[in-house]
Amino acid sequence: MSGVRVLVGTRKGAFVLTSDAKREQWEVSGPHFAGWEIYHVKGSPADPDRLYVSQSTGWHGQVIQRSSDGGKTWEPVGNQFTYDGVPGTHQWYDGTPHPWEFKRVWHLEPSLTDPDTVYAGVEDAALFRSNDAGQTWQELAGLRGHGSGPRWQPGAGGMCLHTIILDPSDPQRIYIAISAAGAFRTDNGGETWRPINRGLKSQYIPDPDAEVGHCVHHVAMHRSRPGTLFMQKHWDVMRTDDAGDSWREVSGNLPTDFGFAIDVHAHEPETIYVVPIKSDSEHFPPDGKLRVFRSRTGGHDWEPLTKGLPQSNCYVNVLRDAMAVDSLDSCGVYFGTTGGQVYASADAGDNWAPIVRDLPAVLSVEVQTLP
């Protein structure tokens, strides 16, 4: 019988939530790696039992864990992320040059076809790849070698490469996003990259239309339309239909277009989800109401989804990697909050219920649909 496995990264460990296809009764496993910050947990599309975990602390740095049995057992693998050549400098908060320094892995993206190949998006921003199941890591240095690196700068959370999207129709094409540099694309497997930020407007940087410097929070794609991307920028929800060559705003009637998370329905490529957050200084939902907004028209027209979500006195945040969907016939949607709740909807967002309420602050949520 099919089911789902929800992989949750939190400030103090990882949790695995499992259910059958009804998604009513849940088994909670964890904390795994108790006490460590778990920025991301993700399973291989090619082998659902292969999981990768980014584990870190300020004291002891980065560790990568791997499971080959769906999270029953774990094995620490390689944690050496060395920038290729002379790292160079990027812009610091005050505009001065600052040397590139590895801090942590924000996002792990397993290959669509090979369980032993996995990409890592890191802070300070760079993209690494492992072809040996995480034992060793090599930088895809063409990204930082694009030439705009000295103009990249950290967002409030650090200068992180947080989004990696592998094009299912073209193994040579990868999209990534960096806060605060913007989105980039390679069409030759990571050898060379170009910024894809035309159409983004960021009033908080000196040139609102700059080639780089935009604080992109997250990007999502439906695998049936790999040229269409949806972006939650610092402010603004954006869309491209030409693989990032040009973007247009689709914030429409959202109560605020600031936010972090964005995702696409598993079976409806024009149905997208965001969680509007009041502002960059007040990282909580407007009016204390936790509302997911859904657009069935690829943006512009949004409806609030509130059933089962707290509609008063709610002041949590939903971080950029903390929303995911399953691919069961009735698409499930999931998100985690900085208050430690993980909410699930088994009917595409119409009704919500918490799976768990009191975890540590949730950093990431990923979902595996199991056979």
Next chain:
Amino acid sequence: MIRVALPAHLRTLAQVKGDVMLEVHGEITQRSVLDALEASYPMLRGTIRDHDTQQRRGFVRFFACEEDLSHESPDAPLPDAVARGEEPFFVVGAIAGG
């Protein structure tokens, strides 16, 4: 045998309970003890010392016999009581954060 006391995060990572007991050959120094520790527990590489520079990580401290040895040379001999296995060599996470 040399006794090494690890902080909780690293005991979790190395999957050990209590002090780690190590056979260390030659002079007993921070470097020789940490080399032996990482040889026995390779998952600790990079979590106490930087992979490339072998420098102590910023929020890690070393103590033994009630002394802070964090700024001693990594090749300086550790106290005799550590070398005799009577006192542990402490790897400590600095008090920072929450």
